[in-house]
Amino acid sequence: MNPALRPERDGEDHLRPQKRQKTSYSNTEIDLLPVTGDASRVSWPNARFPEQANLRNHRQMLMESLVFEQIDSRKTTIETAYSETCHWFLKHPDYLSWLDSEKQSQHRGFLWIQGKRGAGKSIIMKFIYTRMKKTDIPMKALTISFFFNAGGELLEKSVSGMYRSLLLQLLEGFPDLQQILDDPDLIPRNQVTCPPLNILKELFHSAISYLDKRILTCFVDALDECDAQKVKDMVEFFEEVAEQCVEDNTRFQVCFSSRHCAYIDIKSGIRLTLEGQDGHIDDLNHYITKRLRIEDPTLNDKLKQVMLEKAAGGFLWVAQAVATVNKENRRGRLALWRKLDEANELLMEN
Numbered sequence: 001m002n003p004a005l006r007p008e009r010d011g012e013d014h015l016r017p018q019k020r021q022k023t024s025y026s027n028t029e030i031d032l033l034p035v036t037g038d039a040s041r042v043s044w045p046n047a048r049f050p051e052q053a054n055l056r057n058h059r060q061m062l063m064e065s066l067v068f069e070q071i072d073s074r075k076t077t078i079e080t081a082y083s084e085t086c087h088w089f090l091k092h093p094d095y096l097s098w099l100d101s102e103k104q105s106q107h108r109g110f111l112w113i114q115g116k117r118g119a120g121k122s123i124i125m126k127f128i129y130t131r132m133k134k135t136d137i138p139m140k141a142l143t144i145s146f147f148f149n150a151g152g153e154l155l156e157k158s159v160s161g162m163y164r165s166l167l168l169q170l171l172e173g174f175p176d177l178q179q180i181l182d183d184p185d186l187i188p189r190n191q192v193t194c195p196p197l198n199i200l201k202e203l204f205h206s207a208i209s210y211l212d213k214r215i216l217t218c219f220v221d222a223l224d225e226c227d228a229q230k231v232k233d234m235v236e237f238f239e240e241v242a243e244q245c246v247e248d249n250t251r252f253q254v255c256f257s258s259r260h261c262a263y264i265d266i267k268s269g270i271r272l273t274l275e276g277q278d279g280h281i282d283d284l285n286h287y288i289t290k291r292l293r294i295e296d297p298t299l300n301d302k303l304k305q306v307m308l309e310k311a312a313g314g315f316l317w318v319a320q321a322v323a324t325v326n327k328e329n330r331r332g333r334l335a336l337w338r339k340l341d342e343a344n345e346l347l348m349e350n
Helices: 049-066 073-077 087-091 093-099 101-107 121-133 159-173 175-182 197-209 228-248 278-291 297-311 315-331 333-349
Strands: 110-114 141-147 215-221 251-258 270-273
Touching: 049 159, 049 175, 073 141, 087 093, 087 121, 087 278, 093 101, 093 110, 093 251, 093 270, 110 121, 110 228, 121 141, 121 215, 121 251, 141 159, 159 175, 159 197, 159 215, 159 228, 175 197, 197 228, 228 251, 278 297, 278 315, 297 315
Parallel strands: 110 251, 110 270, 141 215, 215 251
Antiparallel strands: none
16 A cells, blocks of 8 residues: 555554454445546546446455454343343333434434443343344334443454444445445545544444435443543534434434443433433342242342342342352351342442
8 A cells, every 4th residue: 555545543443353254245236426428527436347346346345344353242242131121211201202303303312321330231221222223124224333341352442443333334234325435535445444533433424424314323332431532522523423413304313321420421412320210220129039049038028128228229239149149048147148248348349
C-alpha cells in the first residue's frame, strides 16, 4: 500500500482481524449507477463488468476486515436469564415508551438501563436483545448489539471493537447498505484493511442515513467497561446520529446499560434503575424460592428474607449466596449463617 494513502490509526486499529469463520460476501449485490450519455459524465463507479468485480472484491475484503476473533465472546458467555425471570421488563412502561415511535421525538430513541455491580444488567440486556432479534424482518427491521468486556482482549473493551462489530452486523443485515464501502473519499480503492476509528464512525453514520423507512435497534451493554473518555465521546456521537434520525423520521433505537457512573450521561432519553424495579425484586424472590434447598420451612423463609435484604437488588450476589448456602447446608445452621455473612462481606468489598 502506498504510505501516502495509509490512514492514521489509533492504538486499537492496527490489529489485523482474525477469522471467526469463513464468510463470503462475494455474492453481495453491487448497486451501480447506469451509464447514460457521454462516458466522461458517468459518476463513479461506472457499470463496466470489471469494475463491478473490483467493487465486489473490495467490499468483501473490507467486510472481512471488520471481523475479529472475540467479536461475540462476551455475549455468548453471559448466562441466559433464569426461567420465568426478566419477562416483566417487556411490559414495563419505560420499555414500551422506548418502542413507541410516536414518542421518539421526546426520548430521541434512547433507553438507558443503570444498576449496581452484579445487579443483572447484562442478563437483562441479553434477554431483551434475544427477544427483539427474533422479530427482525428482512430489509425492514434489524437488531444489532455489542457487549463490552473489561476482562477481554483489546477490541472487546474498546469503542473501535464496538464500531467494527455494529457496522458488520448492520451491513450484513441490510446488504444494500454495503454501497457505503465504495466511497473513495472515505476508503481508498486500494485499502483492504480495517479503516481507522474516525472512518468507522463515518461509515456507521452514513449507513444509518440510508435506512429510510427501515428500523434499526442497537443494544450496547456495559459502557463502564470501556475507557471513560472514549465512552463519553461515543455517547455524544450516538446522540448526534439520533438527533439527525429524529429530523429525518428514521427509526434508530438505542439501549445502553452501565453501572451508576457520573461521567456517562445522555441529554435526552429514558433512564431505568434496575435494582429499584418491583419486577426485578420479584425475579430475585423467584430465583431464591426455586433454587434454595433447605428442608426446614422456617429456616428457608428466614434465609430468603435475609438474602433479599442483604442483596439490595444484586442478582449476582443472590446466585452466589444460594449456591454457598446449599453447599453448606449439611454442616448445620451455624455454618449457614456464617457463610451468608462471609458472602455479604465479600459483596461489600467489591
